[in-house]
Amino acid sequence: MPTTTYELADGTRRSVEMSLGESVMRAALDNSIPGIIGECGGQLTCATCHVLVLGECYDWFSPPDEAEADLLEVVDDPQPNSRLGCQLVLAEGMDNLTVSVPTS
């Protein structure tokens, strides 16, 4: 199973196994990764699943659609590599995805 690593604000790292088709938000909730709340369950209505996608991993995903881009404007300290975890769905070949959780 592919592995995804979450870098937390306190400097620690958590690596979890993810299934294809699973979202970064869902994997975070299932593994109690702090800082990712996912209040609206992936409906692009809350922006509480903000992550930064590190390095070349950012290009693995198609760019945010308009609704996600709008929500990214109001997360804490948005960066060029900011994404909403609920929109990052693991596909074939995405092994060792690394994200950091800014609000953890």
Next chain:
Amino acid sequence: MTATYDILIVGAGHAGAQTAISLRQGDFRGSVGLLGDESELPYERPPLTKDYLAGDRPFAGMFVRPATFWSEHAVTLLPQRRVVGVDPRAHTVSLHNGDTVGYGSLVWATGATPRQIPLPEPALRGVHSIRTRADVDRLVAELPGVSGVVVIGGGYIGLETAAVLRKQGKTVTVLEAQDRVLARVAGASLARFYEAEHRRHGVDVRTGTALEGLETSAGAVSGARLTDGTVVACEMVIVGIGVVPCVAPLLTAGALGSNGVEVDEHCRTTLPDVFAIGDCAARANHFADGATIRVESLQNAVDQAGMVARILCGGAATVAPSVPRFWSNQYDLRLQTVGLSTGYDQEIIRGDPATGRFSVVYLKGGRVIALDCVNSTRDFVHGRALVLDGARPDIGRLCDPELPLSTLLTTGPGVLTG
């Protein structure tokens, strides 16, 4: 022997599940019991009238947390149990099966049950309401034999259900007794838009029309007799006329409440060590000018659960008001709402509803109190700050959809917290 929990949560929906999750996130070390009347692990509710009903989402993907989560975090699940009595002095609850369970603190998160219509005969087949996964499974199992559906109630549940079933090719009639759909929750402009959209998809929306009675044949519903004298043939009736809060044991035990159980700003009931949260709890709401109301939304359930968990972990209770948020998906329309529009005296429409992308800004005395945004996440995002701000924007600028709402703020848009 009576089991006792430091925190007993009654109700395993979103509010109850989040309370348990937040307690452990807050490092609560005592015992936690999560009691509910269903057999399933805590699962997401909004998909029940959307993608789960449509058959687009497997139930296995709807759990709030995976099965292992609860035992890993020392939350004892107590499924298939119903509390029938509360003894606030003894700090115990009594269950439908005669058992007694003790508590240090009780968090009542039972939600509400769908209001029923009177049936012309007992055990009539074909009449449904939607609140649980079991309700949806029962309904879906009957669909192959159903050609015509009558949906009673033009609220969010009724409209979402109508959209799903219409897309499946059923003949759908929506009956709304008020003069417009969404009458309790939205203004006239949004209502007219949704009526038109449903009609465009072939749903027969009848406003100002109520059910007079059901026609039956061989123990199953065969038609709906309406107050306008017509009869609509159907094999299924879905009732979406609101919910009744499940609070009888608390009220019987002496808790204050009429429509739901009344709670203070910290979600405490008038019974000692008893909190109530989510759909069942009536609380003075800053966004309703202080009116005591129940808010039926996921955001409300999760926010109140988080606050009560913080209090139970010994933290300071924050009473900074959390802006109400809600969403509804029908056809390709994503509706996102901010604030509470009840009591508005002015509607400003931004954009052209004919494009399917627009928003309605509700004002009261010149102050923005709510927004309904259709496929307009930008207005939804910026609108929250306007509501929090109590902004009094220039109406001319508000009308112009090219001007982002963020330009009308007195402070920055800020994050979506609060």
